[in-house]
Amino acid sequence: MADKIKEAYRASKNIYDDVITQGSLLSKLYIKIFWSGTDDNEIARKVLSYIPESFLGTILDVPVGTAVFTENKWRTLTESKIICLDYSEDMLEKAKQRLKDCSNVSFIQGDVGNLPMEDNTYDIVLSMNGFHAFPDKEKAFRETNRVLKTGGKFIACLYIKGKSSLSDWLVNTILSKKGWFTPPFHTEEELIKILEHMYKDIDIHVDGSMVYFCCTK
Numbered sequence: 001m002a003d004k005i006k007e008a009y010r011a012s013k014n015i016y017d018d019v020i021t022q023g024s025l026l027s028k029l030y031i032k033i034f035w036s037g038t039d040d041n042e043i044a045r046k047v048l049s050y051i052p053e054s055f056l057g058t059i060l061d062v063p064v065g066t067a068v069f070t071e072n073k074w075r076t077l078t079e080s081k082i083i084c085l086d087y088s089e090d091m092l093e094k095a096k097q098r099l100k101d102c103s104n105v106s107f108i109q110g111d112v113g114n115l116p117m118e119d120n121t122y123d124i125v126l127s128m129n130g131f132h133a134f135p136d137k138e139k140a141f142r143e144t145n146r147v148l149k150t151g152g153k154f155i156a157c158l159y160i161k162g163k164s165s166l167s168d169w170l171v172n173t174i175l176s177k178k179g180w181f182t183p184p185f186h187t188e189e190e191l192i193k194i195l196e197h198m199y200k201d202i203d204i205h206v207d208g209s210m211v212y213f214c215c216t217k
């Protein structure tokens, strides 16, 4: 499973940014057909707006991917300490190149299911488009919660099943087979139950087959 994920992201590292940001006509068409037009750029903007402009503190960005969505935000938070973690060396390398001049940002190759960090370390854990890719979601929820300080914010966006039969079909027949997504996936109701068990003040929004939220440990 782990090798399949690394291989999938190695193979797509040069087209990833274009597809997720709808940089070409083909990727616009792909999003329009399979994702009911849900715009990842817009979701990213809403997710990042949960982090105040003047934020001072520690942030874990997991998985950072290529940092296509977080680069600009991390550049403005010069007084924050930001750790970016990803399982794929290829995706992480892209993020490193993007942010190489930012002394407030550092990088770790690792597994969200086994984070090499102390308990209660971070003020914010950000997980954009990660949970639908993580193979062990229970461990990922546990680990991201463990490293978050009490009172800290867990902010994320991810795919949920059961909202669009076309998105679900694509996820099950292509994206999961290739390793870009990894089952099992949660419904909105299942996700809310998990979050309610671990967090309070849950602000959650559904946009097509995607959900984004901010909650407090």
Ligand SMILES: C[S@@+](CC[C@H](N)C(=O)[O-])C[C@H]1O[C@@H](n2cnc3c(N)ncnc32)[C@H](O)[C@@H]1O
Pocket (backbone or CB within 6 Å): 005, 009, 020, 062, 063, 064, 065, 066, 067, 068, 069, 085, 086, 087, 088, 091, 110, 111, 112, 113, 127, 128, 129, 130, 133, 134, 135
């Ligand atoms: C869809 S990308 C999202 C990247 C970025 N956050 C974004 O929104 O563009 C999913 C990422 O999850 C990473 N990933 C998959 N399994 C992981 C794991 N167990 N631990 C850490 N990262 C993982 C992949 O390497 C990939 O870079």
